[in-house]
Amino acid sequence: MPLPALHFIAFILGVFLITLAVSMVNPMATLLLYDRSDDLESFVWSSLIALCAGTALIARGMPEAPQLRARDMYFLTTVSWVIVCAFAALPMVFIRHISYTDAFFETMSGITTTGSTVLTGLDSASPGLLIWRSLLHWLGGIGFIGMAVAILPLLRVGGMRLFQTESSDWSDKVTPRSHVAAKMILVIYLGLTALATVALWAAGMTPFEAINHSMSLISTGGFSTSDASLGHWRQPAVHWVAVVVMILGSLPFTLYVATLRGHRRALLKDHQVRGFLGFLVVVWVAVGTWLCLHSDLSWTDAFRIVAVNVTSVVTTTGIAVGDYTLWGSFAVLLFFYLTFIGGCSGSTAGGLKIFRFQVAASLLVSSLKQLIHPRAMISKKYNGHPIDEEIVRSLLTFSFFFSFTIAMIALGLSLVGLDWTTALSGAATAVCNVGPGLGTVIGPAGNFSSIPDAAKWLLTIGMLLGRLEILTVLVLVSPAFWRF
Numbered sequence: 504m505p506l507p508a509l510h511f512i513a514f515i516l517g518v519f520l521i522t523l524a525v526s527m528v529n530p531m532a533t534l535l536l537y538d539r540s541d542d543l544e545s546f547v548w549s550s551l552i553a554l555c556a557g558t559a560l561i562a563r564g565m566p567e568a569p570q571l572r573a574r575d576m577y578f579l580t581t582v583s584w585v586i587v588c589a590f591a592a593l594p595m596v597f598i599r600h601i602s603y604t605d606a607f608f609e610t611m612s613g614i615t616t617t618g619s620t621v622l623t624g625l626d627s628a629s630p631g632l633l634i635w636r637s638l639l640h641w642l643g644g645i646g647f648i649g650m651a652v653a654i655l656p657l658l659r660v661g662g663m664r665l666f667q668t669e670s671s672d673w674s675d676k677v678t679p680r681s682h683v684a685a686k687m688i689l690v691i692y693l694g695l696t697a698l699a700t701v702a703l704w705a706a707g708m709t710p711f712e713a714i715n716h717s718m719s720l721i722s723t724g725g726f727s728t729s730d731a732s733l734g735h736w737r738q739p740a741v742h743w744v745a746v747v748v749m750i751l752g753s754l755p756f757t758l759y760v761a762t763l764r765g766h767r768r769a770l771l772k773d774h775q776v777r778g779f780l781g782f783l784v785v786v787w788v789a790v791g792t793w794l795c796l797h798s799d800l801s802w803t804d805a806f807r808i809v810a811v812n813v814t815s816v817v818t819t820t821g822i823a824v825g826d827y828t829l830w831g832s833f834a835v836l837l838f839f840y841l842t843f844i845g846g847c848s849g850s851t852a853g854g855l856k857i858f859r860f861q862v863a864a865s866l867l868v869s870s871l872k873q874l875i876h877p878r879a880m881i882s883k884k885y886n887g888h889p890i891d892e893e894i895v896r897s898l899l900t901f902s903f904f905f906s907f908t909i910a911m912i913a914l915g916l917s918l919v920g921l922d923w924t925t926a927l928s929g930a931a932t933a934v935c936n937v938g939p940g941l942g943t944v945i946g947p948a949g950n951f952s953s954i955p956d957a958a959k960w961l962l963t964i965g966m967l968l969g970r971l972e973i974l975t976v977l978v979l980v981s982p983a984f985w986r987f
Contacts, residue, residue, distance in 0.1 A: 508575045510563065512582070517560030519583055523590055524554035529638055530594070530631035533711075542629045545597035553590040577978050584646075584967060588614055591639060598632050608951065608959045613639030615970035616647065616851060618725020618821035618938030619945070619962070621952040625730050630711065636726045637715040644722025644851035645692050647970060648756050649685065684760050691759045696721050699748040706740035720748040723851045725821030725938040732947070733811060734824045742811045742824060753779065753818040753846025774886040775847050779857045782844070786813050790837065794830060812947075816841045819853040821938020823947040835941055842931050853936030853969055855905060862890060862898055904973045909934050912965045919957045929958070933965030 527550040534543045591614065592606035599606075605621045612619045613636050625633065699717035704710055712728050719726045729735035733745055754776055761769035770776050790813060791806035798805065811824045816838055828835050845854020862885050869883045883890040909930045916926035921944075928940035929951075939947045944954065951959065968976050978984055 508572070512575065512579050513560045514563075514565065515579060516583055516586055517557040519587055520553045520557030520560065520590060522557075523587055524550045524557060526638060526642065527553070527594070527635070530635040533634045534629070534631040537630045539629060539631065542598050542631050545594050546631060546635075549590070549593035549597060552593060556590065574978070574984055577975050577984075581967075581971060581976050581979055584614065584971065594635055595632065598629055602956070604956045604959055605952070608963050609636070610639060611963045611966050612938075613724065613726060614643035614646075615936055615966040616640050616643045616722045616724040616819070616853070617933065617936040617966045617970075618719075619932065619940075619966075620726065620950050621959070623730060623950065623952065625728055626735075628728075633715055633728050634711075637718040637724075640722040640724030640726055641696065641718035643970075644724065644752070645689065647851060648688060648692070648849065684757065687760045687763060688756045691756060691763070692721070695748075695751055699744070699751075702744045702748070703741065706744045707736060707738035708741060716745070717748065719822070720745055720820060721752045721851070723749060723752045723818045723820040723846065723853070725815070727822060732823045739807055742807055745822065746810050746814050749814050749818045749820050749822075750780070750783070752820075753850045753852040755847045755849035757849050775858045775861065778861050779847055782857065783814060783817060786817070786841070790834075793833070797831065812838070813841065816937060817844045817854075818846045819935055819937045821932075823939060826946060826948040828941055828946045828948075839928060839931070839941060842928075842935050842937050845935065855902070855935075858885075859898055859902065861885060862894070865890065866895065901973060904977065905934065908965065908968055908973055912961050915961045916958050919955050919961070921954060921958055925954075929954075929962060930965055933962040934969035936966060936969050 527546045531543060531546045531550075534540060534546070588607060588610045592603065592610040595601060595606040595609055596603055599622065601621070608619075609621055611617075618640075622628070696717050699721055700710075700713045703713035703716055708716065715726075715728050716733075718724070725732075727733060727735070733742065736742070754770060755773070758769045758773055758776065787806060787810045791802065791809040794800060794809055795802045795805040800808070808824050811822075812827050814820070815822045819842075827838055843855050844860070845856045846852025848856050848858050865883060865885050869881045872881050873879065909927075912933065913923075913927045913930035916929055917923060921929065922942070924942040925940060925944050928942065929945055932938060932940045932945075939945065939949075943949060945951055951962070
């Protein structure tokens with residue numbers, strides 16, 4: 504990699520670390536507000552360490568910005584995620600005195616908006632630690648949106664090209680490289696967070712709980728301020744607000760920009776959004792009715808509980824109301840399938856993303872028509888765009904390596920002593936960035952604290968791969984990447 508590019512990348516990493524150091528002011532202020540100065544020193548030292556490291560990286564001054572190549576952007580994206588996590592883990596080590604493995608796992612889970620946790624006793628935990636975990640979710644969510652609309656199109660795996668309306672007068676204005684669109688996305692993200700906070704507060708949470716959960720839900724993260732997750736709050740209004748916020752975080756943010764620019768039907772007209780919302784409603788009704796018939800719950804209660812848990816898993820948020828693995832083998836298998844779905848492209852959600860299933864379905868229909876009419880010219884379109892060979896190739900490549908990554912991590916987890924249910928669901932939930940797995944150990948009622956350190960590092964790698972859509976990281980291990 505050319506030295507000018509490395510110098511510029513180092514400068515950007517320094518800016519990231521300084522931003523991280525400044526972000527720690529939020530938990531410091533929270534601790535002072537709640538008169539918990541015993542944990543204040545931990546954040547002060549963590550902030551100073553991150554600040555010193557960031558200052559050292561920018562000490563040479565602002566370089567003349569080189570023309571970064573695509574390979575430089577992949578390198579910057581992956582390295583920045585790892586470096587930021589390495590320093591963001593420090594407060595957890597100092598406050599909880601846990602191993603660095605646990606702290607890094609928790610931090611990676613936070614910043615990749617996965618939501619898997621190794622911490623217990625959250626109901627009485629330090630308010631500074633709780634707000635820091637939620638803030639990591641929030642920062643990771645907006646960071647991924649930026650990457651999804653700026654970096655992933657270079658790899659042809661993010662799908663954003665399929666959601667630019669060629670015939671509209673705003674498509675050129677919301678391109679992934681538009682600085683105006685990036686600022687608007689940030690404003691929208693802040694606005695949705697603020698609205699979610701007010702709504703959760705009005706629904707029955709305290710202001711502190713509402714702030715934490717608004718950051719966690721809009722980023723489709725999953726960290727909560729209670730060991731019982733969202734089940735700690737019995738108010739139905741809290742549950743329904745959470746459902747709405749999770750959905751809002753799972754919609755394409757570029758379409759929010761289009762809506763603000765006057766195209767008010769941009770979200771409703773989008774094929775991906777309609778498919779995502781329709782899928783949720785169908786599953787809510789079907790599973791809610793099934794749960795009502797197989798439990799003592801009324802239909803409205805069953806529908807509400809199902810809506811929260813199904814939306815949480817599909818949007819890869821991972822927050823839960825009760826333990827759905829106790830509903831029977833049908834529910835366990837269903838929720839395992841739902842783990843892979845994901846939200847919309849260009850959102851904070853992880854998973855395969857709903858558009859890949861829709862494109863695959865469109866290709867299947869076209870193939871069946873071709874079998875019936877071998878000589879016909881069957882057009883392949885999705886969302887008003889032709890599905891060319893490049894899109895098909897990227898779809899197959901990503902889907903294969905997505906599945907292959909889960910299979911290899913699951914195999915590695917089984918080698919370090921985990922049972923097959925924990926290993927397979929753990930690998931899937933890490934790569935899909937969902938949070939809870941299946942079984943008694945890492946299910947919705949458990950956590951990841953008891954699994955071996957080797958398993959935690961494997962899952963940490965899986966979270967990073969899943970959040971960065973696999974190929975962004977895998978391209979770095981290609982020999983061709985390092986050839987000049």
